[in-house]
Amino acid sequence: MSREELFARRSVHGTNNGSSSWRSNGEQDHNNQDKKEHASIAMDEYMSKEHGSLVNTHREVDDMLTQGADIIGNLRHQRDVLKGARTKMLDIGNMLGLSNSVMQYIEKRASKDKIILFGGMLLFTIFMFLFWLYFL
Secondary structure, three states, X not given: OOHHHHHHOEEEOOOOOOOOXXXXXXXXXXXXXXXXXXXXXXXXXXXXXXXXXXXXXXXXXXXXXXXXXXXXXXXXXXXXXXXXXXXHHHHHHHXXXXXXXXXXXXXXXXXXXXXXXXXXXXXXXXXXXXXXXXXX
């Protein structure tokens, strides 16, 4: 071999038996091309997995939105049922001759409960926002 051919070869360590071998530049170019193709295949697999994850996430978000809409519908239905029950209770109370003071006490208590409910919801929302702000 000529001197130029020897300089064109490079040592490659880490073969199967632990010794070093010598490869020419042409062999290295082929190996580099194989590595690029392998990286391209790995990137395609990664992109495919990422796409699958995005599709699953999209489906889960749609499911959550559907559940939320169902819950709101159920809550509205319950509100209507409770309004009807309240109206019937007031009618029955009037028929039985309950005093106006007892009815006013019940209505006042209901309004206080409503204030407590909305105040609790507001405090919980503020707490969750602060938790999200500082810990996430």
